[in-house]
Amino acid sequence: MTEVGLVFFPAFDWAISPDHPERQERLLYTRDQIQEEGLFDHPAIREYRPRLASDEEILRTHVVLPSLETVTESHRIAAGGTIAAADLVLDGLAKRSFALLRPPGHHANRFVHGSRGFCTLNNEAIMVDHLRSRLGPDVKIAIVDTDAHHGDGTQDIFYNDPGVLHISLHQDGRTLYPGTGFITERGGPGAYGQTVNIPLPPGTGDEGMLLAMERVVLPILRDWQPDWIINAAGQDNHFSDPITNMGFSAQGYARLTEMLRPDIVVLEGGYSIESALPYINVGLLLALAGLDYSKVQEPHGRREPQPRAITDQVARICGEVAELWERRSEEDLGKVFGEAEFFERRRQIYYDTDNIYESQQEYIRLCRACPGWRAVYTQSTRVRQVAAAVLLPWKPCPSCRQEAEGQYRQLAAEGRFQQVVWQDPARGRESLKE
Amino acid sequence: MTAFMAGIDVGGTNTDAVLLRGAEVEALVKVPTDPKDLLGSTALALEKVLEHYKEDQPLKLHLSTTLSTNLIVEGRGAPTQVVAVPGPGVNLKSLNFSFPIIELDGYIDHRGREAAPLNLDQVRGLKQVLGGTEGEALAIVGKFSQRNPGHEQRLRDEISQWYNGIITLGHRLSGRANFPRRIVTAYLNSRIARHQLDFLRVWREVQGSAVGEILILKADGGTMTLDACAERPIESILSGPAASIMGVKALTQCTEANYLIVDIGGTTTDLAAVVGGEVLFERDGATISGYRTLVPAILARSFGLGGDSRIRYEKSSGVIIGPERAGTPVCLGGEHLTPTDAAAALGLAQVGSAEAARQGWQAWGESLGIDGDALAKEVFQAFLRQLREAVEAFYAELENMPLYTIREVLDPPDLRPRAVVGLGAPAPVFVPALAESMNLSWEVVPYWAGANAIGAAAARATAGITLQADTQLGKVTVPEMGWRGEIQRPLFFDLGKARELAEEKTREHAGSLGYDASGEVYIVEEESFQMVRGFRTVGQTHLVRTQLRPEVFKVRGEAK
Numbered sequence: 001m002t003e004v005g006l007v008f009f010p011a012f013d014w015a016i017s018p019d020h021p022e023r024q025e026r027l028l029y030t031r032d033q034i035q036e037e038g039l040f041d042h043p044a045i046r047e048y049r050p051r052l053a054s055d056e057e058i059l060r061t062h063v064v065l066p067s068l069e070t071v072t073e074s075h076r077i078a079a080g081g082t083i084a085a086a087d088l089v090l091d092g093l094a095k096r097s098f099a100l101l102r103p104p105g106h107h108a109n110r111f112v113h114g115s116r117g118f119c120t121l122n123n124e125a126i127m128v129d130h131l132r133s134r135l136g137p138d139v140k141i142a143i144v145d146t147d148a149h150h151g152d153g154t155q156d157i158f159y160n161d162p163g164v165l166h167i168s169l170h171q172d173g174r175t176l177y178p179g180t181g182f183i184t185e186r187g188g189p190g191a192y193g194q195t196v197n198i199p200l201p202p203g204t205g206d207e208g209m210l211l212a213m214e215r216v217v218l219p220i221l222r223d224w225q226p227d228w229i230i231n232a233a234g235q236d237n238h239f240s241d242p243i244t245n246m247g248f249s250a251q252g253y254a255r256l257t258e259m260l261r262p263d264i265v266v267l268e269g270g271y272s273i274e275s276a277l278p279y280i281n282v283g284l285l286l287a288l289a290g291l292d293y294s295k296v297q298e299p300h301g302r303r304e305p306q307p308r309a310i311t312d313q314v315a316r317i318c319g320e321v322a323e324l325w326e327r328r329s330e331e332d333l334g335k336v337f338g339e340a341e342f343f344e345r346r347r348q349i350y351y352d353t354d355n356i357y358e359s360q361q362e363y364i365r366l367c368r369a370c371p372g373w374r375a376v377y378t379q380s381t382r383v384r385q386v387a388a389a390v391l392l393p394w395k396p397c398p399s400c401r402q403e404a405e406g407q408y409r410q411l412a413a414e415g416r417f418q419q420v421v422w423q424d425p426a427r428g429r430e431s432l433k434e
Numbered sequence: 435m436t437a438f439m440a441g442i443d444v445g446g447t448n449t450d451a452v453l454l455r456g457a458e459v460e461a462l463v464k465v466p467t468d469p470k471d472l473l474g475s476t477a478l479a480l481e482k483v484l485e486h487y488k489e490d491q492p493l494k495l496h497l498s499t500t501l502s503t504n505l506i507v508e509g510r511g512a513p514t515q516v517v518a519v520p521g522p523g524v525n526l527k528s529l530n531f532s533f534p535i536i537e538l539d540g541y542i543d544h545r546g547r548e549a550a551p552l553n554l555d556q557v558r559g560l561k562q563v564l565g566g567t568e569g570e571a572l573a574i575v576g577k578f579s580q581r582n583p584g585h586e587q588r589l590r591d592e593i594s595q596w597y598n599g600i601i602t603l604g605h606r607l608s609g610r611a612n613f614p615r616r617i618v619t620a621y622l623n624s625r626i627a628r629h630q631l632d633f634l635r636v637w638r639e640v641q642g643s644a645v646g647e648i649l650i651l652k653a654d655g656g657t658m659t660l661d662a663c664a665e666r667p668i669e670s671i672l673s674g675p676a677a678s679i680m681g682v683k684a685l686t687q688c689t690e691a692n693y694l695i696v697d698i699g700g701t702t703t704d705l706a707a708v709v710g711g712e713v714l715f716e717r718d719g720a721t722i723s724g725y726r727t728l729v730p731a732i733l734a735r736s737f738g739l740g741g742d743s744r745i746r747y748e749k750s751s752g753v754i755i756g757p758e759r760a761g762t763p764v765c766l767g768g769e770h771l772t773p774t775d776a777a778a779a780l781g782l783a784q785v786g787s788a789e790a791a792r793q794g795w796q797a798w799g800e801s802l803g804i805d806g807d808a809l810a811k812e813v814f815q816a817f818l819r820q821l822r823e824a825v826e827a828f829y830a831e832l833e834n835m836p837l838y839t840i841r842e843v844l845d846p847p848d849l850r851p852r853a854v855v856g857l858g859a860p861a862p863v864f865v866p867a868l869a870e871s872m873n874l875s876w877e878v879v880p881y882w883a884g885a886n887a888i889g890a891a892a893a894r895a896t897a898g899i900t901l902q903a904d905t906q907l908g909k910v911t912v913p914e915m916g917w918r919g920e921i922q923r924p925l926f927f928d929l930g931k932a933r934e935l936a937e938e939k940t941r942e943h944a945g946s947l948g949y950d951a952s953g954e955v956y957i958v959e960e961e962s963f964q965m966v967r968g969f970r971t972v973g974q975t976h977l978v979r980t981q982l983r984p985e986v987f988k989v990r991g992e993a994k
């Protein structure tokens with residue numbers, strides 16, 4: 001068994017558009033550096049091919065509108081490559097694995113009307129649901145998203161899912177896309193407290209990131225005891241990144257990886273393609289394989305030490321997050337979500353990459369026995385007619401299953417929707433026909 | 435006038451030699467190899483084959499030797515030091531090289547830019563650490579020196595002022611990216627160079643009498659001159675498997691684009707794959723005795739299964755063959771039963787005494803309580819089964835080669851063979867049965883037992899380069915030639931221009947090595963990217979890897 005299974009897929013023939021950050025060139029210099037450092041060839045690291053994600057694998061997690069035809073092959077390969085990376089660990093071929101591929105996924109919500117923040121399919125989420133389809137719904141999976149942007153898509157997909165703990169460390173949403181990820185966002189009624197956001201001030205460097213790891217992330221993980229740890233490894237918090245304002249370095253990244261000891265790492269963003277990605281990825285691979293990364297350093301540019309004020313600010317935020325985590329089981333959910341039969345949520349979602357607006361209405365059945373079934377109504381500037389979906393959790397109680405089935409049949413009979421989608425991750429899309 | 439050619443392949447057990455008259459085989463001889471006197475064995479084989487040569491014209495000779503391979507495997511050669519310019523990155527000390535490395539300051543980045551200069555005080559200080567007598571050797575290797583050989587060249591200029599030993603520069607050996615492999619390749623090249631020179635001196639003396647020009651076979655199946663071999667002796671490693679595969683290319687009638695080459699010997703079997711008419715190469719380079727190098731090499735996998743392999747019988751699992759050698763088969767007067775004895779006893783091959791083999795199986799069968807004939811059959815089936823498993827594992831490995839484009843993932847290259855082409859003494863016994871069990875057509879090439887020597891004789895000069903252009907920096911580099919030049923009109927330097935320049939440089943390189951540079955220049959690999967900075971295209975980067983592809987020299991003969 002090799003230490004690290006690497007699914008490297010740079011998609012050298014694909015771009016969102018020729019001068020878009022998500023272009024052919026993005027992982028070219030990373031490939032050059034890994035190759036020159038001899039890491040594709042290192043006995044502790046073994047490279048594997050990606051594959052295409054199937055319809056079933058995608059639709060277990062997503063509702064794609066108007067249909068799956070809008071999803072390009074590049075997205076299917078990125079999602080399938082991430083699944084392939086998970087299978088390496090699951091099948092005992094590698095101790096850990098790294099899906100070093102593009103395009104990224106963590107801004108993709110459960111409902112997909114187009115591309116947001118360069119993401120169409122949520123690679124990690126599809127992979128997490130794949131893990132559960134193989135291991136059963138009781139497996140506990142923690143996702144730690146270290147991208148500079150809030151992992152809003154992944155948060156959206158799992159925010160009512162008690163099997164997943166989602167921790168996102170990111171540049172404060174008041175200063176960066178997508179403008180969310182505040183500590184008050186703590187999850188839905190079925191998984192309250194399991195959405196953990198750690199918004200960091202602009203200028204946070206290695207000291208701040210590692211402080212947050214030590215003070216909050218690791219203690220929470222020790223407390224929750226996940227079976228699997230996934231790292232959504234965005235690399236745009238690097239000091240040289242052109243679209244963010246953070247001060248993280250390749251050394252910091254490697255140290256974070258060593259502390260977190262993730263089972264599976266998935267690349268997210270990161271657009272300093274020459275000055276950051278090559279060195280972060282070399283450091284990350286070495287740390288993941290348990291090798292010496294002490295000499296990894298960016299040859300161009302130096303990181304400014306983190307100002308004291310920022311360190312204090314990070315420490316304060318960490319304190320608040322830790323306290324919320326401690327208190328999570330004492331919260332009165334009735335106060336947060338109301339005492340009605342359903343909790344209602346209305347949202348407007350902007351798809352910046354494709355310039356699409358979506359408006360969404362969601363009803364979660366408040367249930368004591370399970371996280372509750374959900375009904376979602378959505379329409380967008382691309383899909384103007386409202387589409388409806390009835391979603392079951394991984395482990396619905398019998399009465400929720402029954403109610404949801406009834407709701408689905410009723411909505412389907414009404415005939416006024418663009419389509420009515422049935423999502424049953426544990427039994428599959430065909431479960432209603434049985 | 436028809437040209438005569440001689441080819442010699444010095445193998446571990448036998449040395450094969452051939453005399454070709456045009457496409458006709460005039461003589462094929464085999465002498466046992468004396469591992470302690472390779473030169474003697476080679477000379478004997480040459481002498482025997484020259485007995486058939488009556489012309490006045492000096493004869494051209496192609497030589498495939500195990501000298502460099504043996505030097506490496508046996509850990510011999512000159513005392514060799516390595517000076518490296520690693521810059522930041524993987525800690526060289528953590529890679530556990532079997533030799534010490536002196537690390538210097540300085541760094542060339544992935545674009546070939548100098549990110550940190552050499553420290554000249556440090557360089558001058560090397561005089562105290564390095565020897566520098568004629569018997570010593572040195573390798574100078576920088577990270578990304580294939581993108582900019584400046585540091586390596588500067589170091590050579592400084593050090594060679596007082597250093598008298600052999601110096602190898604990493605960038606000259608390969609244009610591929612892989613710093614640890616570049617270090618190993620340059621180190622080995624320097625280490626074996628002196629011994630190789632001694633060996634070449636002998637052949638230079640032979641040259642000019644009956645023998646005219648002498649060329650040395652390389653791991654990529656091409657030939658090189660003695661001068662080129664003196665500079666890059668490392669390229670002559672593993673020429674044995676290459677000779678066999680070139681033999682197949684010269685002799686086969688197979689018209690399939692994809693086929694499997696199976697070379698069954700006494701101790702081992704080698705597998706190689708032809709895809710789209712071309713033999714597959716190692717992605718990075720040859721591996722020899724645990725050393726991973728950048729030496730361009732035919733991709734061949736060897737495993738311990740051959741005509742003389744040891745056979746074990748276990749109640750639970752039945753017959754297991756190999757991987758070690760048993761020795762001479764019983765039918766040829768040996769003591770241990772081998773797969774060859776199974777073939778002899780079953781009447782599948784005329785080797786030695788079939789009766790002796792049959793008695794052997796009878797006796798062993800009795801002790802196991804099995805019919806002797808049935809046991810021989812079981813051995814034959816086990817041989818086929820193990821061979822088929824090795825073939826499956828071989829293609830599984832090939833099919834795990836990474837794919838970096840959507841086009842390739844959607845339509846992966848088809849590597850699977852349509853036919854099996856065999857060689858080696860036991861090939862006629864096992865290859866047809868192997869192919870039939872895989873539902874493939876088959877061929878055993880003419881002269882299957884001496885095809886390796888024919889391959890050596892039929893091989894032609896090969897030379898390749900790696901051209902890397904960066905139009906934003908206005909630089910173009912061909913490391914194999916130690917050349918880094920300016921791009922005159924960067925805006926117009928597209929992939930087409932890069933290809934043209936690569937072809938020109940390939941011919942120039944081949945010419946400087948003393949080769950016939952008139953063949954087709956074939957593009958092995960190419961890449962081209964737009965470089966965009968801040969939503970603006972600032973340049974392009976092109977990589978073109980070429981190979982001078984000589985015409986395959988065909989040799990006539992009766993296929994089995």
Ligand SMILES: [Zn+2]
Nearest residue numbers: 147149236269
């Ligand atoms: Zn990001």
Ligand SMILES: [Zn+2]
Nearest residue numbers: 367370397400
């Ligand atoms: Zn319920």
